[in-house]
Amino acid sequence: MSSIAFIGLGIMGSPMAVHLAGAGHDVTGYNRTPEKTKPLVDAGGRAAKSIAEAVEGAEVICVMVPDSPDVRAVLAGEGGVFDHARRGALVIDFSSIRPDVTAQLARQARERGLRLLDAPVSGGEAGARNAALSIMVGGEPADFAAAKPIFDVLGKTVVHVGPSGSGQTVKAANQLIVAANIQALAEAVVFLAAYGVDTAAALEVLGGGLAGSTVLQQKKQNMLTHSFEPGFRIELHHKDLGIVTAAAREAGVVIPLGALVAQLMAAAKAAGDGGLDHSGLLRGVERLSGRADT
Structure with missing residues (x-):
């Protein structure tokens, strides 16, 4: 089981984080609107008051936010994941953003000693709630293999499609x-x-x-x-x-x-x-x- 930080607990992120907690992972969630952490807490997870608190000591950091600027802010912004994640942590971005932004963030992650996978999903709210998402993953094959047990909790079709940016x-x-x-x-x-x-x-x-x-x-x-x-x-x-x-x-x-x-x-x-x-x-x-x- 992994210690997981999950950032972004909206329509998609909340049920995904709940599934991970239900599978026995130690999940700490953060959302800008604090009340959205309740389903995760009810499922046995914890709520954090900041990104820094969420990612402290986490082996895996999951992100599910709306757009490229949001992902940049969460990962590379002041007080973001890159500033606080432990070296060697695996960052999985489930958001749907521009492929070139993903490639840039992957380079920044490597410079910080982190591993980044782009793993956007398809299936909508129903797929998230039913753990039946299709997950298309870009990044290093070894990182994909390490993340596969996480993906298997969340999706039915999980495919590594190429290097960073390919998933997007x-x-x-x-x-x-x-x-x-x-x-x-x-x-x-x-x-x-x-x-x-x-x-x-x-x-x-x-x-x-x-x-x-x-x-x-x-x-x-x-x-x-x-x-x-x-x-x-x-x-x-x-x-x-x-x-x-x-x-x-x-x-x-x-x-x-x-x-x-x-x-x-x-x-x-x-x-x-x-x-x-x-x-x-x-x-x-x-x-x-x-x-x-x-």
């Missing part, structure tokens, strides 16, 4: 595919409703054929009931599509569908839907079709 590159591709699927599903739902079809029945049969997908299964109920409590917020997916479009441009790769869905995600955010689950893209299709209730 794969996650960017994941977010492109997911966004395109959600947008297509939203358009299909509006199309079906326009013809008066029993939409629930239609989605059931579509889910059994080639049109079936994890997105359809996980997001159809949100769309059928217009319930968009966030499992993964539009504002975060907007951020991720910014990452993939920028990275594609740098690589000289053309992603026309990606560019379009990035604009549709941006429009949803601009319309005030940023705090909704990304299945709320349905509202954008309804607005464009003149069928929105609000």
Whole structure:
């Protein structure tokens, strides 16, 4: 069993930290909003009042925060992980950030005698709560092997995909595919409703054929009931599509569908839907079709 610091106990981080505590690890959590440490404490973990307190003596340091600036602040900022982690500690960044930022932070970590893995996840809140995440990992193979028992507590599909930054590159591709699927599903739902079809029945049969997908299964109920409590917020997916479009441009790769869905995600955010689950893209299709209730 490992002594683990877990920084960032939000929608995803909280259930992940709870699973690690439930597996017998000694988990200390830190979150800027202290009350969010309660589920971890209830599961047998401890709450820290600062990053420094959380990482003191920790063998493994897990991070799950929203964006590149947040990860920089947590790891390399004043009073952050790099200032207080013990030499040789393994840092696992589960956040979804820019690949180039990950590569820079990995170099800084090595200079401090630390080991950094980028390990973004897919599966949303349901995957985190069910310990069924897909985890794409970049970094040194030996560090991946050392972290594998941690990953196995949290995910069902865990793959080492290459050197530092590779996990973030794969996650960017994941977010492109997911966004395109959600947008297509939203358009299909509006199309079906326009013809008066029993939409629930239609989605059931579509889910059994080639049109079936994890997105359809996980997001159809949100769309059928217009319930968009966030499992993964539009504002975060907007951020991720910014990452993939920028990275594609740098690589000289053309992603026309990606560019379009990035604009549709941006429009949803601009319309005030940023705090909704990304299945709320349905509202954008309804607005464009003149069928929105609000």
